Amino acid sequence: MSDTARTVRVAAAGAGLVARIGWLVLLALVCLMLVVPLAWLTGLDGAELWDRDTRALTITASALCLLLVVLTVRTVLRLPRTLARREIVVDAGGLLVAEHSTWWHRGGWARIGWDGIQVVNAPARGTGPGQLLELYLTREVPGLPAFAATDVAVEADTEIEGIRVPAHRWRIGGLADPDAARAVAEAVAARRPDLFYAGADVDQWFTPPRRPTAPADPPPRPVAPDDDVASA
DSSP states (O other): OOOOOEEEEEOOSHHHHHHHHHHHHHHHHHHHHHHHHHHHHHTTOHHHHTSTTTHHHHHHHHHHHHHHHHHHHHHHHHHHHHHOOEEEEEETTEEEEEEOOBTTBOOEEEEEEGGGEEEEEOBOOOSSSOOEEEEEESSOOTTOOGGGOOEEEOGGGOOSSSOOSSEEEEEEESTTOTTHHHHHHHHHHHHOGGGBOOOSSSOBSOOOOOOOOOOOOOOOOOOOOOHHHHHO
């Protein structure tokens, strides 16, 4: 087994950013559709804006424009975290989970030792992309970046046996990052294949490859009797 650490890049939340920008553009168009006729009707005169006939339109347009400003500022403030480089480094000591600093986002990291993992589960759910890799931890890990947030698994929602519950569960992969689950599974299997679930209750989409066993030593050859002993 190589002592070289393996680094797995985790996809940034690009899809979420695109969706937020799309909603902002849509909201901006709605605001424009309200502000333009309002300006045409009132000339943006204060008294006309709050006239009985245009008051409702003024309030609606003002509220939507304020919402647009708030959401735009929030998106800009969260942009560095959204674009930050995210990595999972698998080495001899366990997993190093890191989110690098970007602009005003400070980033963060945390280490999960091998003794901090109860079992690794790769439940097969269909045949399409987006499979999940589940790591059941022995305890809560402080300082985990937001992309590696865990949930608490209880007996009612735990499909495999042998887990000490409640347990902190970290799910890797899914439709947002379909390649990360397999890459982490292969890296962990190269170090600690014994951590993977080996029961029969849940089908697995990944199982560690069997390591080739060394051939058995040949039986010792019989020693020919010494001539003197034979003659005696």
